[in-house]
Amino acid sequence: MRVINILLVEDDNLDVIDVKRTLDKMAIVYNMKVAKNGEEAIRLLHDKRDSFTVKPDVIILDLNMPKMNGLELLQILRSSEDWKDIKIFILTTSEENEDKQAAKQYGISGYIVKPLKFNNTGSLDAFNLMIDLMNMQN
Amino acid sequence: MKISYVILFSFLMILLLFAATTYINFKQSEKINENHELLARSSIILKQSNRFQRNILNMVSGLRGYLLTNEVFFIQSYDSAMLENDEILDELSVLIKDSVQQKNLLEGISELNKYWINEFALPLIEARKNATASDSSMNAFNKLYRAKLVTGMEKEINRSLQKKFKEFSNHEYAVREQQKLALSSFIQRTKNISFSLTLFSFIAGMAIAIFIATHISSGIVKMVHMADSISKGEYTVSMEAEGKDELGKLGRSLNNMARILSENISLLQRKNDELNQFAYIVSHDLKAPLRGIDNVVTWIQEDHLHELSPKVVEYLELIKGRIIRAENLLNGILSYSRVGRELQPNEVVDVNELLEEVQGYLPEKPGITLHIEKNMPKLFTEKLPLMQVFMNLIVNAYKYHTKANGSVQVYHTKNDHYYEFYVEDDGPGISKEYHKKIFMIFQTLENRDSFESTGVGLAIVKKILDDRKLTIRLNSEPGTGSTFIFTWPLNEIV
Structure with a gap:
């Protein structure tokens, strides 16, 4: 078992707490950095001094953000060889189906529906994937 | 031009045409009257000239009778014929005053008559009067009588008179004939003119009526089409309205009205769309913070329930209830604004x-x-x-x-x-x-x-x-x- 590195790109503080709370409940051991928008996420990814964020295991991405929105960031992440194998989960409200459809073409690993509920199969799949990742031996 | 002017002008024109027709017919009847008078005068002239000739014959036979019988009765007949002829001459000279030729003839007749009386009849009458007393005077009369007859003067006068009378009546007849021809050609002309005028006013009247009817009706039909379109909801309609007449003005007013209507309708539609969009955006965006509040309340209830007093637990339930109501209202606005x-x-x-x-x-x-x-x-x-x-x-x-x-x-x-x-x-x-x-x-x-x-x-x-x-x-x-x-x-x- 190992600690998984998560980069959460989310501007809403409440949603950050929601994600963290759910990860705790799922007993996922994680190390998290939070970026408030796409630009900040890119900056964190490029910061070599930082031990984990050079290459996180998982990026959880809110599509609806100021400055650089989630889809733009997705485009950038998926066009770079360095970050190609990072698992990306989309954070979305259930109504925003169009965004979800648009994100699918970039090869995302799953989506998490806000507000986070355990009876949502999509969200559950995403967290289970993270648990698998945590249990994987290096 | 205004339609009312066209109508007024048309009626005036038709009235004028009919007035002209009436005037021409009036002139014709005047002419016929005149001709009638002329004919009546001419008849009198001819009748009087015949009487004149008969009187001359009476005078001649009176004179003969007297000369043969010496009866005074014959002289009386001669005198009365002579007096009547004087009157007839006066009358005729009044009747023929216009014609120089007739005047000359009449003067010739009068002169010949006078000549016959003075040179032939009167000397013989005088001689016959005197012949009653003695044979010598009787002889003198006979001698004079023969002398007068021998000269053939009386015959000459009578022939001249007859000739002049013939010319006189011929002229009168010729005048009458001429008059008749002139009159009939005048009547024919009048007929033609009044027929043409009537025909022309009829055609003009018809043309004006057709023009007004088609012009007005086509204008009205266009407006009806336009009004129908508007009532069906097509507000961006307009019609041709170029004329300067009342229909043109009405058409332009209608176009203006339709344009303003269309502007107002599209403004209304835009406002309505904006309102719908506004309702959608507001209700959609309000849902996110509301969901946040709901999340926090849920976390408190799920993770910290044992730390709370019963009152706080009760109040949290109240918050939850109000959140659900607010969410229902927002969903209501959303679905209302989505009714496309x-x-x-x-x-x-x-x-x-x-x-x-x-x-x-x-x-x-x-x-x-x-x-x-x-x-x-x-x-x-x-x-x-x-x-x-x-x-x-x-x-x-x-x-x-x-x-x-x-x-x-x-x-x-x-x-x-x-x-x-x-x-x-x-x-x-x-x-x-x-x-x-x-x-x-x-x-x-x-x-x-x-x-x-x-x-x-x-x-x-x-x-x-x-x-x-x-x-x-x-x-x-x-x-x-x-x-x-x-x-x-x-x-x-x-």
């Missing part, structure tokens, strides 16, 4: 099948049964709006039903213009004063705390029907149940 103005494509809709589908969505309510008429029509129409109208009405009938056992009936009637669908319940009924109010958004008759209703259902029904220019009405009294009746277009599939 755009018409949906028509499809084949079996109303019975549609109502079965609606039945599947109804809330469970024991004791309440839904009765649907067996023979609802099959239509070619917009399915979703019709379904939503039925759904909201039937759901309301269920939701507000207060009796233990009740029924909701759905049936229809049909007239020449549309269907009427009935949703009838035997529930509590609605007082007359609320019949208008219930169709307004967020108006509910129930206490908010006692009943969770957003007051959007009937507003949506009204919006759907209003957008399609259809109507809904309500028959209801408290205690007698409610019947909602709405119209729907007749697009039946046979």
Whole structure:
């Protein structure tokens, strides 16, 4: 078992707490950095001094953000060889189906529906994937 | 030119033409009168000239008689003829005063007559008077008589007289003939002119009548077309209106009116669209923070319940309840603003099948049964709006039903213009004063705390029907149940 590195790109503080709370409940051991928008996420990814964020295991991405929105960031992440194998989960409200459809073409690993509920199969799949990742031996 | 001027001008022209015709006919009758007088005068002239000739014969025979018999009676006859002839001459000279030729002839006649009297008759009469006393005087008379006869003077005078009289009457006849010809040609000309004038005024009148009729009628037809288009909802119409007449002005006013109408309508549509969009955005964006509050309350309840006093637990429940109500209201606004103005494509809709589908969505309510008429029509129409109208009405009938056992009936009637669908319940009924109010958004008759209703259902029904220019009405009294009746277009599939 190992600690998984998560980069959460989310501007809403409440949603950050929601994600963290759910990860705790799922007993996922994680190390998290939070970026408030796409630009900040890119900056964190490029910061070599930082031990984990050079290459996180998982990026959880809110599509609806100021400055650089989630889809733009997705485009950038998926066009770079360095970050190609990072698992990306989309954070979305259930109504925003169009965004979800648009994100699918970039090869995302799953989506998490806000507000986070355990009876949502999509969200559950995403967290289970993270648990698998945590249990994987290096 | 103004139509009123055209009409006025046309009538004046036709009146003038008829006045001219009348004037010409009047002139003709005057001419005929004149001719008649002329003929009458000419007849008198001829008659008097005949009398004159007869009198000359009387004078000649009187003179002969006297000369042969010496009877005074003959002289009297001679004298009276002579006197009458003097009068006739005076009369004739008055009658023929215009003609120089006739005057000359008449003077010649008068002179010859005088010459005959003075040179022939009077000497013989004198001689005969004197011949009574002695033989010598008798001889003198005989001698004179013979002398006068021998010269042939009397014959000469008589021939001249006859010739002059013939010329005189011939001239008179010639004048009459000429007059007759002139008159008949004048009558012919008058006939032609008055016929042409009448024909011309008839044609002009017809042409003007046709012009006015077609001009006015075509203008009016154009306006009727335009008004029809406007009433059908095409506001961006205009018509040709170039003339300077009243119709042109009216056309331009109509165009102006249509333009302003169209501007106002499109402004109204834009405002309406903005309002819908505004409602959508506001309700959508308000939902996010509301969900945040709900999340936090949920976390407190789930993770920290053991740290809370019972009062706090109770108040948190109150917050949850208000959040749900706010969310319902926002959802109401969202669905109201989503009722599209755009018409949906028509499809084949079996109303019975549609109502079965609606039945599947109804809330469970024991004791309440839904009765649907067996023979609802099959239509070619917009399915979703019709379904939503039925759904909201039937759901309301269920939701507000207060009796233990009740029924909701759905049936229809049909007239020449549309269907009427009935949703009838035997529930509590609605007082007359609320019949208008219930169709307004967020108006509910129930206490908010006692009943969770957003007051959007009937507003949506009204919006759907209003957008399609259809109507809904309500028959209801408290205690007698409610019947909602709405119209729907007749697009039946046979």
